[in-house]
Structures are given as structure tokens and as C-alpha cells.
Amino acid sequence: MGQKINPIGFRVGVIRDWDAKWYADKKEYVPALQEDLRIRKYLETNLKDAAVDRITIERTEPTRINLTIHTAKPGIVIGRGGADVERLRSELSKIVDTYKGQHKRVNINIVEIRKPDLNAHLVGQQIAADLERRVAFRRAMRGAIQRVQRAGAKGVRTMVSGRLNGADIARKEQYTEGTVPLHTLRADIDYSWDEAMTSYGNLGIKTWIYRGDAENGQFIKDEDVAAAANNRGRGNNRGRGNSRQNSGRSRRPRQGQASTQGRGGNN
Numbered sequence: 001m002g003q004k005i006n007p008i009g010f011r012v013g014v015i016r017d018w019d020a021k022w023y024a025d026k027k028e029y030v031p032a033l034q035e036d037l038r039i040r041k042y043l044e045t046n047l048k049d050a051a052v053d054r055i056t057i058e059r060t061e062p063t064r065i066n067l068t069i070h071t072a073k074p075g076i077v078i079g080r081g082g083a084d085v086e087r088l089r090s091e092l093s094k095i096v097d098t099y100k101g102q103h104k105r106v107n108i109n110i111v112e113i114r115k116p117d118l119n120a121h122l123v124g125q126q127i128a129a130d131l132e133r134r135v136a137f138r139r140a141m142r143g144a145i146q147r148v149q150r151a152g153a154k155g156v157r158t159m160v161s162g163r164l165n166g167a168d169i170a171r172k173e174q175y176t177e178g179t180v181p182l183h184t185l186r187a188d189i190d191y192s193w194d195e196a197m198t199s200y201g202n203l204g205i206k207t208w209i210y211r212g213d214a215e216n217g218q219f220i221k222d223e224d225v226a227a228a229a230n231n232r233g234r235g236n237n238r239g240r241g242n243s244r245q246n247s248g249r250s251r252r253p254r255q256g257q258a259s260t261q262g263r264g265g266n267n
Helices: 007-011 026-046 074-078 080-095 120-132 137-151 222-245 255-266
Strands: 052-061 064-071 105-112 155-162 171-178 187-198 201-213
Touching: 007 187, 026 052, 026 064, 026 080, 064 074, 074 080, 074 105, 080 105, 120 137, 120 155, 120 187, 120 201, 137 155, 137 171, 137 201
Parallel strands: 064 105
Antiparallel strands: 052 064, 155 171, 155 201, 187 201
């Protein structure tokens, strides 16, 4: 079952929180859902170059909407002096509905993604950008895997499907490094599906990143992901340093040195 279901939806309520946090009655549910779709579509269209991963919508009051934008480039979203955020807030206030004649207030919070190479959606977008620039798909996938591993991931899997290299028959290829335990609910696995538009057609890109295990009863946050990756990176550096010092390897003697030692031994 873990191989078929979406890894994010499989872990919602266990180690991952919901992206929409609100409750509505039967009459108010459909308008609120349509409002969410309009907000997400507007933000995805206007923040295409801002490396946005998640958008969380929370309604604590009927006349207030709290938006949390998780992005790797907060400067693009905020703008100089906060001008772009104010523009987004004013435009979103026109998109949302009114509640009993009152305009809803939209609050925007920006959360920086400190480790973009541990984010499946951002990694998939980078692979898609490489494919659209006519980079070989194997090179793009392997480069992405190397960046994810350097960031401190425990496992990564990438899959590209479609007319690879312009072939007449579509196929799919995947690469895996490390472990990706899809059946383990406590495993923090980020997943995304992205699309690259090439001259031969669209290519589908799937990315799985295993970032470690979550603590019991605790939801995963971006800050926790960055801290855990930093700890794993320090541990890997210490291990590599010790192995180099204690390896006991010696360089091969040069030809001149070897002949001199040989003559000395014969004498």
C-alpha cells in the first residue's frame, strides 16, 4: 500500500499537519473550498519564481484568513520594504468573498526554507528546469541526487517518465540512493510530482526524499528538517575526517626514490 498511495497524504495526521486548517458548516463549506482554490491558484501564478513549496490556509475567525507561505526565496515574496507583500495582501482581499457584508482580512506570514535541497518539490522543479534547458535527463537526475545527499538526506529517489531524449516510445527511468521506507509511518518522506514542458512533449518527474524519522506524536516542521540535516552533516564530516587520518595509506615512491633505495639495499 505504501508503494501506491501518496506519501504525504499517507502521513497526514501522523507526522504531517494539514495544509488547510478550518472548519465550516454544510452551507459554508463549498464557498470556503472554492475560496481556497482561488487563493492557491493566484499565489502559484504570481510566485512562480519564488521557490514556493507549501501554502497553509488557516481560518480562526469568519472574517480573517491567515496564509503561511513556505519559500526558499523570501526576499522575492517580501519585496523591497515589504511592497510585494502588501500588493499580494491587497489583491487577495479582492479575491476572497465577504462575510455578511464585511470584507475579510488576509494576513500573510513568510517561512523560509533553510534546506531547499531537502524539499522534494523544489528538487523536482530544478530537474524540470534542467530538462527544459535540454540537459540530459540522466545528468539532471544524478546531479539532483548528489545535491540532496550533500544536504543530509538519508535516501532519495527520482523518476522521469515520457519521451526521454525524444524517443518515439515513452518510458520511465528512476534512480535511488540510500533507503526510502514508504511503509514506515514515522519516516519523514517528502514527495512531489512536477512536470517539464519540452519540445518532444511533457515529462513527468516524481521525487521522494527520506529526511529521517519523526518523534512520536510530533509533526514535522521546516526548522526541524534543517536542524536534523545539519546534525547529520556534522557527523558525516567527522567520520570522513577520522577515516582519512587513520587510513594508513602511503604514497607510492617515485621512480628515482625506488631506484636509489634498491641500490642502497644491494650495497
